[in-house]
Amino acid sequence: MSSANTHVRPMSPCVNICTIADNGSCMGCRRTVPEIKSWAKLSPEEQWALVAELRKREPYSLYK
DSSP, X not given: OOGGGTTSOOOOOOOSOOOBOTTSBXXXXXXXXXXXXXXXXXXHHHHHHHHHHHHHSOOOOTTO
16 A cells, blocks of 8 residues: 555444354454454554455355
């Protein structure tokens, strides 16, 4: 990401499917409970880093 955008916060990854799976992450946004709780306190850079990390995580499947 360019340095010009580092102060712009990303939208919350929440997709309003707020159910914590057996693995401890949200079925909707893939964040853990600590990540959800800390979202508003993170700097824009930390939020962007978390968004990038979430994109790498496996989506939750009901059919595992």
